Amino acid sequence: MMASVLLLVFFTITATILDSAFTNAAKTAEEEKLQLHILSLISSAEQQGKQLIIPTYQHEPRFNEISSGLYGYVLNRSGQELWRSRSALLISPVTARPQRPGRASFNIDNTHIDIELFVATYGTIEESQGKDYQYTFVVMQDNVAYKASLSSYRSSLWFWLSIVAILLLGTQHILLSRGLKPLHDLALELKEIEDGNSDSLSGNYPKELNRLTGNLNRLVDSERKQRERYHQRLGDLAHSLKTPLAVISNAVNDPTEDLNAIVKTQYQRMNQIVRYQLQRAVVSQQVTGITKVNILDHALQIKQALDKVYKDKAVLCEIRVKQECYFQGDQSDLLEMLGNLMDNAYKYGAGEVKVSAVDQNNQLTITIEDNGIGIEEHQREKITQRGARLDTQELGQGIGMAVIVDIIKSYQGAIEISDSDLLGAKFTLTFTRQHY
Amino acid sequence: MRILVIEDEPLLLEQLSVSLSKQGYAVDCASDGEEGLYQGLEYPYDLAIVDLGLPKIDGIEVIKQLRLKEKNFPILILTARDQWQEKVLGLDSGADDYLTKPFEMDELLARVKALLRRSVGMASAKQNFGPLSLDLNAQSVAVNELEVELTAYEYKVIEYLLTHPHQVISKTILTEHIYDQDYDRDSNVIEVFVRRLRQKLDPEGTLSPIETLRGRGYRINPALANA
Numbered sequence: 001m002m003a004s005v006l007l008l009v010f011f012t013i014t015a016t017i018l019d020s021a022f023t024n025a026a027k028t029a030e031e032e033k034l035q036l037h038i039l040s041l042i043s044s045a046e047q048q049g050k051q052l053i054i055p056t057y058q059h060e061p062r063f064n065e066i067s068s069g070l071y072g073y074v075l076n077r078s079g080q081e082l083w084r085s086r087s088a089l090l091i092s093p094v095t096a097r098p099q100r101p102g103r104a105s106f107n108i109d110n111t112h113i114d115i116e117l118f119v120a121t122y123g124t125i126e127e128s129q130g131k132d133y134q135y136t137f138v139v140m141q142d143n144v145a146y147k148a149s150l151s152s153y154r155s156s157l158w159f160w161l162s163i164v165a166i167l168l169l170g171t172q173h174i175l176l177s178r179g180l181k182p183l184h185d186l187a188l189e190l191k192e193i194e195d196g197n198s199d200s201l202s203g204n205y206p207k208e209l210n211r212l213t214g215n216l217n218r219l220v221d222s223e224r225k226q227r228e229r230y231h232q233r234l235g236d237l238a239h240s241l242k243t244p245l246a247v248i249s250n251a252v253n254d255p256t257e258d259l260n261a262i263v264k265t266q267y268q269r270m271n272q273i274v275r276y277q278l279q280r281a282v283v284s285q286q287v288t289g290i291t292k293v294n295i296l297d298h299a300l301q302i303k304q305a306l307d308k309v310y311k312d313k314a315v316l317c318e319i320r321v322k323q324e325c326y327f328q329g330d331q332s333d334l335l336e337m338l339g340n341l342m343d344n345a346y347k348y349g350a351g352e353v354k355v356s357a358v359d360q361n362n363q364l365t366i367t368i369e370d371n372g373i374g375i376e377e378h379q380r381e382k383i384t385q386r387g388a389r390l391d392t393q394e395l396g397q398g399i400g401m402a403v404i405v406d407i408i409k410s411y412q413g414a415i416e417i418s419d420s421d422l423l424g425a426k427f428t429l430t431f432t433r434q435h436y
Numbered sequence: 437m438r439i440l441v442i443e444d445e446p447l448l449l450e451q452l453s454v455s456l457s458k459q460g461y462a463v464d465c466a467s468d469g470e471e472g473l474y475q476g477l478e479y480p481y482d483l484a485i486v487d488l489g490l491p492k493i494d495g496i497e498v499i500k501q502l503r504l505k506e507k508n509f510p511i512l513i514l515t516a517r518d519q520w521q522e523k524v525l526g527l528d529s530g531a532d533d534y535l536t537k538p539f540e541m542d543e544l545l546a547r548v549k550a551l552l553r554r555s556v557g558m559a560s561a562k563q564n565f566g567p568l569s570l571d572l573n574a575q576s577v578a579v580n581e582l583e584v585e586l587t588a589y590e591y592k593v594i595e596y597l598l599t600h601p602h603q604v605i606s607k608t609i610l611t612e613h614i615y616d617q618d619y620d621r622d623s624n625v626i627e628v629f630v631r632r633l634r635q636k637l638d639p640e641g642t643l644s645p646i647e648t649l650r651g652r653g654y655r656i657n658p659a660l661a662n663a
Contacts, residue, residue, distance in 0.1 A: 271538050275518055302520065305527035309534070311554055332521045339520030 003176075004169055011165045015157060022153050030146055031106040034120035037063075037139045038104075041072050047126035047133060054083050063087050069145075073138040082135070098136040099123030109140065116143045182209055186216075193220055225410075237277040244269045279336075279403045293331045295338075295357045295366070296321040302338050303355075310346045317346070320356040327364060328433055333407045338368075340400035341427050345370035352422050362433040369420035369427075380417040437482040437552055437596065438462040438613045442472030442498065443514065444490050452485065455541050456548070460575060460588050462616040469493025476502045480612050481509050483552055485544075488515040488526060496529045503530035510551040514539070549573060556599040563598075566660040568637065568645055570598045577637070584636050589614060593629045594637070597646065597654060601661035606653035630654060 037060060045054045054074060062070040063085040071088035075081055079098040084091075095109055101123045109117040117140045126133045182205050192198040200220060201213045244266040251257040296319065303317050327334045338355070345353040349370030357366045375383060383401055408415050413431040420426035439461045443449040449465050456463045464479065466472035469490040476484055476498070484502070488495035499511055513526040513534040523534050532554075533547055553561055553572055561573040567580045576583050577594055586594065592614040597605060607626045615621060630646055637645050647655045 267538075275536075279518055301524050301528065305524045308527050308532055311532075312550070312559070332519060335520040335524060339523065 003172060007165065007168055007172070011161055015161050018157055019154060022157075023150060026146060026150060026153075030118050030141070030143070031120060034106070034118060034139045034141060035104065035122070037070065037072065037141075038120060038122045038137045041074070041137050041139065042122070042124055045074070045126070045135075047128040049128055050131075050133070052082060052126060052133065052135060056086060058085060066090060069142040071140045073140075075136040075138060077134040079136075088140075094138055094140070095119070096121050096136070096138045096140075098134075101125045101134055108143075117141065118143055118146070182206055186213065190216070199224075233277050237273065240273045240277070241270060244273075276402060291330060292326045292328060293334050294323075295325045295327050295334065296323055298331070298334055299338055299342075299355050299357075302335065302342050306342055306346045313346065313351055315346050315349065315351050315353055317342075317353040317355070320354065322357075322359075325357045325359045325364075327366075327431070329411055329431075333411070337366075337404050337407055337429065340404050341368040344400065345372075345424075348372040349422075349424055352424075354420070354422060364431045364433065366429045366431075367426060369422050370424040371420070371422040372424040374419060374423065375417055375425045383417060384415050437592070438464070438480070438616065439548070440464050440466065440472065440476055440479070440481045440484040442466045442469065442476075442484065442490060442495070443487040444468060445487075451541070452544070455545065459545060459548075460592060461548075462592075462614055462619075464616050467491075469495065469498045473498045473501055475617075476507060477505055479617060480609070481507075482555070482613060483509055483548060484511045485548070486511055486513055486531070488513055488517070488522065496525060499526070499529045499531050510555045512544075512547055512551060552599075558599065565598060565601065565645075565656065567643065568598070568660055570595065572599075579637055579643075586633070586636065589625075590629050590633050590636070593626065594633055594646075597656050601656045602658065604649050604653045604655045609653070 040059060041054070041063075044058060045052055047053075052074065057064050058072070060070065062068040063072050065087055067090055068087040070085075071091055071094075072083075072085035073081055073088065073094045073096070074083040075094070075096070075098050077098060081094060084094070088094075092112070095111060096105075096107075096119050099105060099121045104120065104122045107119045109119045119138065119140050122137045124135055124137060126135060186201065186205070186209070189198065189201050193200070200217045203213075205213050248263060248266050251259050251262040299319050299321055303319060307315065307317070342353065342355060345368055349372040352371040354369045355367070357364065359365075384405055405415060408429060408431075411431055413429055416428045416430075418426045418428065437460075439456055441449060441452050441456070441463060443452060443465075444467050446467065449467060453463045453465050464475055464481075466475050470492040472484075472486065472490070473493055486495045486498055490498065493501075495513065495515075499513075502511070510533075511531040513531045514537055515522055515526065515534060516537045518536050526534055532551055535544055535547060549561065549572055558572070562569060562571045564570075569578045569581070570576075571578070572595070575591055575595070577586060577591065577598075578584060593610060596610060596613050610626050611621050630648075634644075634646055637643065643657070643660070645657055645660055647657050649655060
């Protein structure tokens, strides 16, 4: 739309400039023509004594034909008319002023009804018997022909410009609607997704839009997964809370039960459930692979925090991560994984922790090792499963591991537990970088 | 030891105050960040417990301000959020430990004790000063392995002196650290406590565990402190 308006403005300006250039050129041509007529009049005139003799019939036939549109006059020094061509016999007296010798002028005389006249004058001197006689030659011509040529020029100018403008606007419209068609289709498809009739965008887009549609698909997908996750968690939460609530409700009605003890155990159970479900629900709120999170910075942040908390233990934590090593995902997800695993390593290790990360061949590997008692082989699979708790003494460990497993799963990564060179447990997380 | 608790939930604040007082701590309470920050800057505390979600001034900001004004007592954060981002943020701002809500009161008391012990530079809860030994967990003092029976305030006085060995502690400082702000103070009471402590800890008059420095205050006998 904007482009069309600009195009129209451009054409109007072009037409105005062309029109004014043509008008000026035509006027100049008229002026030159009239000057030539003056020169032919001067050359036909002859000074004989005090008299200026000009033949009645001129070479230019329009001077001889009455009201032909071309009129010639000669004025004396004081402006009195000495001669007029036959063509001017029925025309009112000339309005031109006498001109000094050698001077020329060109004007438009619009004092006449229905007609405009171009008026050219030229001052000259004739010499006879040692005496100078000053005359002013005047030629007038109506501008009918001029106007006609101007109007014919104008109509053809506007005609062709309009045709070009229409052609350009048409081409522009075709190009734009062709070019914008994929965007239009995209809007329609998004509306379909919004209305719930479709799950994702189709792949039928020009390759320039692939990145956009890819990102949109990921966004839509992540939003849907998040919604499903919330929905599922809410259901899980409600269901899992019902059992402890039932136990308490039964105990209230049973005078033989130790209400205090029951409330305490059930409270712990409910607390565990709420924390676990809450943690799982907030995992990965952002679209995977969109943000770049620096691993070293965050590992150092957690090390600093844990060094404070486990000050008594004086844990030696070594971080082997290059500055340019990044996690493609959400910052809080990385913090959650590093925080839980490093916390475990500080807690269960015997004072030595090693964190490393390598980004190679589009695969990011993060390892967290400690020098604790390690994890028995048969327990390793159990610990990487949701909600599994190895040590019932340590409240919260089960939640931490389950949350880590959830996060890793949402990034299509993997977790493996093995033996560390430090003699304790070694957790290896691997993520494949997504291309987009 | 005097503890500041900043928590906006009145029931929890009350529970914390009662539990900590039962443990023999002097407890001051604040129910919003502004009041908490004012008290933290105004009075000498040995520890603060700060909830992160506070009205008026956010918990993180309170901690930052306290640290900025060089208040170096240990701070324990209480937070309802279980995420590492929150924990890191809190510890980064200057706190020393965190506890997620809901928590067991025993867990909180254990953390408080550990933080207090760490802040006075004790590696473990038990420490010997020659024949004298202090057990922060049991809140008891023994001479030659024999526990001495002390009243709550007598224990508070000797605990403060033993956890600050090599320092001369004025009666004002002692008063400030063993009583909360609502208590009507009379520093003569301290003299009474010290006299009774001397009698109980050293009935024979051979150890002289507490020295009086005239016009300045009290100090644990350097011979014991260095032993």
